[in-house]
Amino acid sequence: MDDNLAQHACHSITTAIEKDDLVIPVIDFGAFLRGTPSDKHAVAVSITNAFKTSGFLYLKDHGIPFSTVSQVFEASARFFARPQDQKDSLCWTSPQSNRGYVKTGREKLSLPEDNVDEDTARLARPDLKETMEIGRDDVDGLPNRWPDHFDDEGKDFKKVMQSFFGMCKSLHTEVMRAIALGMNLPEHYFDEFVDAGDNNLRLLHYPSVPKDVFKQNPGQVRAAEHSDYGSITLLFQDRRGGLQVRSPKGTFVDATPIADTVVVNAGDLLARWSNDIIKSTRHRVVEPPCIAGVDADDGSDTYPARYSIAYFCNPNMNKFIDVLPGTFGEGISQKKKYSGITAGDYLVQRLTATI
Numbered sequence: 001m002d003d004n005l006a007q008h009a010c011h012s013i014t015t016a017i018e019k020d021d022l023v024i025p026v027i028d029f030g031a032f033l034r035g036t037p038s039d040k041h042a043v044a045v046s047i048t049n050a051f052k053t054s055g056f057l058y059l060k061d062h063g064i065p066f067s068t069v070s071q072v073f074e075a076s077a078r079f080f081a082r083p084q085d086q087k088d089s090l091c092w093t094s095p096q097s098n099r100g101y102v103k104t105g106r107e108k109l110s111l112p113e114d115n116v117d118e119d120t121a122r123l124a125r126p127d128l129k130e131t132m133e134i135g136r137d138d139v140d141g142l143p144n145r146w147p148d149h150f151d152d153e154g155k156d157f158k159k160v161m162q163s164f165f166g167m168c169k170s171l172h173t174e175v176m177r178a179i180a181l182g183m184n185l186p187e188h189y190f191d192e193f194v195d196a197g198d199n200n201l202r203l204l205h206y207p208s209v210p211k212d213v214f215k216q217n218p219g220q221v222r223a224a225e226h227s228d229y230g231s232i233t234l235l236f237q238d239r240r241g242g243l244q245v246r247s248p249k250g251t252f253v254d255a256t257p258i259a260d261t262v263v264v265n266a267g268d269l270l271a272r273w274s275n276d277i278i279k280s281t282r283h284r285v286v287e288p289p290c291i292a293g294v295d296a297d298d299g300s301d302t303y304p305a306r307y308s309i310a311y312f313c314n315p316n317m318n319k320f321i322d323v324l325p326g327t328f329g330e331g332i333s334q335k336k337k338y339s340g341i342t343a344g345d346y347l348v349q350r351l352t353a354t355i
């Protein structure tokens with residue numbers, strides 16, 4: 001792996017990215033899932049520290065088998081290869097449901113409020129991506145838009161995604177347990193907040209694109225700068241690269257793919273919940289940087305496709321999210337910065353702003 005991985009004193013953490021004051025560690029989650037209580041505590045503190053500083057980390061030995069992740073990537077690629085009219089027949093219809101297929105140019109990501117001109121410019125160069133959004137599968141009136149009526153491959157897609165959804169839900173619960181310990185709360189504090197699994201599995205396909213598109217439109221990106229909305233996001237990337245995280249200096253730093261890890265980042269609702277102790281950091285996806293020795297001089301006119309899988313975790317939609325105890329008040333210099341809000345109201349508000 002990368003030469004620049006610096007070993008820390010604790011064997012379960014290494015530094016993957018360190019640039020412009022942005023530090024993103026790789027953390028061995030096995031030591032949390034299977035370690036002694038003191039291992040567990042050490043991992044919980046490292047995870048929480050990463051969320052307090054960069055808002056991003058890579059998790060390895062996270063419990064979701066590599067073979068499962070590969071299967072999901074394969075099923076996703078086969079789904080996006082379907083005829084456009086099939087995909088369109090499964091289209092996303094409303095923020096309340098947030099389920100279905102979203103074609104290129106459909107989603108508007110939120111921008112810094114002072115950047116109105118940029119927003120206008122963005123309409124001329126939409127994100128170069130298509131997505132498939134999958135929600136909890138048992139919510140009355142909000143059915144998933146499965147392709148299972150098309151063929152056996154569609155039936156298989158449904159099975160693969162349902163099973164993966166459940167595994168990611170468990171990983172969300174475990175990461176929230178780590179955050180609870182790291183914030184000096186009881187380990188199971190968040191369990192009742194996340195047990196419904198009101199999460200959103202987003203398959204992403206960034207189609208192959210002529211290099212000229214980026215040369216001719218200097219502001220063009222594959223996915224515009226944004227922060228995520230919920231508690232945490234689990235992001236599985238393929239080997240292409242292109243994900244960048246905004247550093248404290250305002251630059252964008254490559255979050256290079258690391259095999260067999262999942263990128264985990266905090267979302268806006270977790271930042272609000274923690275009275276901004278935890279950071280929800282802006283990120284984007286650009287054309288992939290050249291991989292030295294692999295495709296620096298490949299002579300091709302196009303960048304290859306990129307696939308990623310984002311699992312957006314949320315508190316249960318009906319939960320009232322008030323600022324966490326221990327983050328404000330007596331003996332703490334910080335005041336309570338936010339009023340409470342129901343998770344569902346918050347998320348629907350945020351999704352509505354992207355229409």
Ligand SMILES: O=C(O)CCC(=O)C(=O)O
Pocket residue numbers: 202204223228235237243283284285308309310
């Ligand atoms: O595709 C990626 O690597 C990132 C996607 C992302 O940030 C998002 O969909 O919120």
Ligand SMILES: [Fe+2]
Pocket residue numbers: 226227228233283
């Ligand atoms: Fe994101």
